[in-house]
Amino acid sequence: MRLLFLGDVLGRAGRDAVTRHLPGLVERWALDFVVVNGENAAAGFGITEAIAQDILDAGADCITTGNHVWDQREALVFIERQPRLLRPVNYPAGTPGRGVNLFIARNGARVLVMNAMGRVFMDPLDDPFAAVAAALEDCALGAEADAVVIDFHAETTSEKQAMAFFVDGRASLVVGTHTHTPTADHRILPEGTAFMTDVGMCGDYDSVIGMERDEPIGRFTRRIPSGRFQPAAGEATLCGVAVEISDATGLAEAVHPVRLGGTLSQSLPPFWP
Numbered sequence: 001m002r003l004l005f006l007g008d009v010l011g012r013a014g015r016d017a018v019t020r021h022l023p024g025l026v027e028r029w030a031l032d033f034v035v036v037n038g039e040n041a042a043a044g045f046g047i048t049e050a051i052a053q054d055i056l057d058a059g060a061d062c063i064t065t066g067n068h069v070w071d072q073r074e075a076l077v078f079i080e081r082q083p084r085l086l087r088p089v090n091y092p093a094g095t096p097g098r099g100v101n102l103f104i105a106r107n108g109a110r111v112l113v114m115n116a117m118g119r120v121f122m123d124p125l126d127d128p129f130a131a132v133a134a135a136l137e138d139c140a141l142g143a144e145a146d147a148v149v150i151d152f153h154a155e156t157t158s159e160k161q162a163m164a165f166f167v168d169g170r171a172s173l174v175v176g177t178h179t180h181t182p183t184a185d186h187r188i189l190p191e192g193t194a195f196m197t198d199v200g201m202c203g204d205y206d207s208v209i210g211m212e213r214d215e216p217i218g219r220f221t222r223r224i225p226s227g228r229f230q231p232a233a234g235e236a237t238l239c240g241v242a243v244e245i246s247d248a249t250g251l252a253e254a255v256h257p258v259r260l261g262g263t264l265s266q267s268l269p270p271f272w273p
């Protein structure tokens with residue numbers, strides 16, 4: 001099966017890139033399943049119900065989030081009626097919504113998507129490794145699931161790489177999100193899990209991680225906030241990762257970064273013409 005994961009959609013620039021490019025990619029590549037991280041879609045902070053619907057309408061099958069999931073307070077309510085929106089699975093018991101869900105892809109495959117959040121330099125939630133292991137036990141690749149996708153929303157490369165090797169052979173794809181900067185280490189791990197430490201953002205890269213540059217530069221140089229962070233409004237680069245998953249095993253057969261539009265160098269998967 002053909003799966004596309006798109007990184008953190010940042011503000012209007014990111015949303016415009018998704019609505020401009022994604023419908024065509026779904027058709028051109030005959031994508032079976034699309035996951036989009038949407039936690040920065042509402043002006044950089046959280047996601048609204050209307051924006052979530054726009055991303056789904058553009059071709060996403062599931063929207064993942066992270067530390068900004070509740071920035072728009074309405075998410076605490078509408079997540080309960082939107083099974084395609086996930087929040088990190090390792091929030092405490094009783095948190096609204098769900099961190100994992102099983103979907104049927106366009107080719108009929110059962111796709112388990114899981115969202116977890118790291119704890120290094122982030123809000124210390126419950127142990128993400130234990131939460132992921134428990135979810136994989138409930139719905140195992142090759143048994144209850146034909147493909148497993150894990151969005152590990154974390155700050156450090158080390159925690160993301162540890163998670164990838166922790167589940168190697170038990171997931172089709174582990175992708176890191178949150179740093180808004182794509183890494184060059186996309187690969188298939190020894191036991192068959194595709195991995196990329198960070199997939200990057202769908203946002204304007206003429207910025208500091210998606211925000212207009214003056215305020216972040218000022219906070220670093222003067223140590224005094226002088227305004228709000230504003231999403232950069234130039235053309236976004238759509239950043240993601242394309243994965244070909246074996247129908248027989250659910251493990252990865254090919255993985256390649258996707259970068260389309262905007263200022264970053266362009267990259268398209270050679271295995272999908």
Ligand code: FE2
Nearest residue numbers: 066067068178
């Ligand atoms: Fe984040």
